[in-house]
Amino acid sequence: MSVLIYAESAEGKFKKVALELASYAKKVAESLGTTVTAVTVNASDVSELGKYGVDKVLKVTNDKLATFNAKAYADVIKQAAQKEGSKVVVLSSTTDSLYAAPIVAVALNAGFATNVVALPESTSPFVVKRNSFSTKAFSHTELTTDVKVIALAKNSFGLVEAAGAAAAEDFAPSLNDADFSLKVEGVEKVSGKVTIADADxxxxxxxxxxxxxxxxxxxxxxxxxxxxxxxxxxxxxxxxxxxxxxxxxxxxxxxxxxxxxxxxxxxxxxxxxxxxxxxxxxxxxxxxxxxxxxxxxxxxxxxxxxxxxxxxxxxxxxxxxx
Ligand SMILES: Cc1cc2nc3c(=O)[nH]c(=O)nc-3n(C[C@H](O)[C@H](O)[C@H](O)COP(=O)(O)OP(=O)(O)OC[C@H]3O[C@@H](n4cnc5c(N)ncnc54)[C@H](O)[C@@H]3O)c2cc1C
Known part of the structure; x- marks a missing residue:
């Protein structure tokens, strides 16, 4: 029943959005009377997540997942949600997560809300506030499905530290070869510059x-x-x-x-x-x-x-x- 987050990392280190998701999920979990589980892919030290409210980490380590692959990552998140029996799955609004999130929602037969900017207004019914019309308005969306997938808008909640430690568990989801039909030949990285997506x-x-x-x-x-x-x-x-x-x-x-x-x-x-x-x-x-x-x-x-x-x-x- 845990609230599940996908904690994004780059080169083994968590992105700030991962810590924001953890902070957010902690509050959602409290209102649902449950805990927070994070699924990570090739992250090295996962203890940082515990400082932001994560109780348990499903740690996936697999060279096949070295570069982002929406279908394969969505499959990993789906399997983590099923393992935990999660009814609420929270992803961030980075390009990668927004690519994977609808695939996760379809796989879990879940309702999906993007651009969520605040804690749920109520959990029964499950209503979230979202940015709409290119951030010129807000909408209040009710998700009526058993499982809900939500994408939190960046910087809408912030970081909230929580006293706690996350228990790490290795997790080896099955991967589907068909999801790896596109091969990444190389990645060119911008170095020494703050990217717009990550910048404060x-x-x-x-x-x-x-x-x-x-x-x-x-x-x-x-x-x-x-x-x-x-x-x-x-x-x-x-x-x-x-x-x-x-x-x-x-x-x-x-x-x-x-x-x-x-x-x-x-x-x-x-x-x-x-x-x-x-x-x-x-x-x-x-x-x-x-x-x-x-x-x-x-x-x-x-x-x-x-x-x-x-x-x-x-x-x-x-x-x-x-
Ligand atoms: C379908 C569509 C999509 C678009 N998408 C985008 C988009 O994603 N992003 C985007 O930016 N635009 C987009 N545009 C273009 C948008 O409509 C504007 O034309 C554009 O944003 C104007 O750019 P600007 O403010 O740099 O230039 P200008 O409108 O020319 O403004 C320049 C400003 O600089 C000020 N200025 C002049 N000299 C100085 C000075 N010395 N010191 C300080 N201020 C000075 C002026 O007072 C003026 O306000 C889109 C347009 C369309 C039709």
Whole structure:
């Protein structure tokens, strides 16, 4: 009956979303009067999960699962849910988990809710609050199936430490050869950079920066904050920045703790993809720019003056508080 989470890891280490899922599942389990089990794939030290409320870890170690494979991973999660008799399965909203989650739901004959942003409003009936319409509205969804699969929106719950230790158990689910018909020949990794998906802070530049030669100050701001770089769609369309940095409705979604938009007007398609960020800051010369309507903090000013000063002040602050 345990609440089951799939705790994602990269190179053996848990991603932050895994710890957020554990924190969330702990609260769900408490309201259901049960425990939390995590299933992990090729994670090395699983003890960290215990600090966030996981009671038991089903540890899968298998070279065939070295690279993500949606069907095979979904099969592993399904078998873990069946072993534990789980009625609630929680996954994160990373690209990998959102790929596997519907497959898990079909395999378990379960109702599936994405973009869940809070603890269930009630567990009987089982109702969850979700982001809808590109985060412009909330919906309240009742899952009526016996088993429920939910995908938690990133940064919607946060990390909550719990005193406890997780008991680890090796788990060897059966793997279906047919799920491995696509062979990954190689993986190219970006090194030394924070990715938009994992970043707590994202610094984003728009057409207001006039040209790619002016990105140094955006890079400096991202560096001093330990953040990832992003940009608006026209910036990547113009070839000023790589398409990988394009965020928004048609680009990558951002759900950071802090999103700083520099020289970005705040078109609806841009906001749709970044609105889930906790704190949004806009820097723009135009006080009427739509971004200011959704920003928590705004600076009406020329980015070419504001950003270098901000970088300077942040460096001073960091030096004083080192
Ligand atoms: C189907 C569709 C999907 C789309 N998907 C996306 C998407 O995913 N992501 C996305 O970003 N866009 C998307 N767009 C495009 C979107 O509508 C806007 O055109 C785009 O977001 C505008 O980019 P921008 O803010 O960089 O440029 P602009 O709208 O040109 O804004 C530039 C801003 O910079 C300010 N500025 C100028 N000089 C300075 C200065 N010196 N200092 C500070 N500020 C300054 C200006 O006041 C202005 O507000 C999509 C559009 C469509 C139709």
């Amino acid at each position: 802070v994202v610094v984003s530049g728009g057409r207001g920066l006039k040209g790619p030669e002016n990105w140094k100050m955006i890079e400096d701001l991202a560096e001093v904050l330990g953040g990832a770089l992003a940009c608006s769609k026209p910036v990547s369309d113009l070839g000023w920045r790589s398409h990988e940095e394009h965020v928004g409705q048609t680009g990558k979604p951002v759900a950071a703790n802090l999103y700083i938009a520099v020289g970005i007007s705040g078109a609806i398609q841009h906001i749709a993809g970044v609105n889930s960020s906790k704190v949004k800051v806009a820097i723009n010369t135009d006080a009427e720019a739509p971004f200011f309507k959704v920003a928590d903090y705004g600076i009406v000013g020329d980015a070419f003056q504001v950003v270098p000063q901000l970088v300077e002040k942040l460096k001073e602050f960091k030096a004083k508080n080192a």
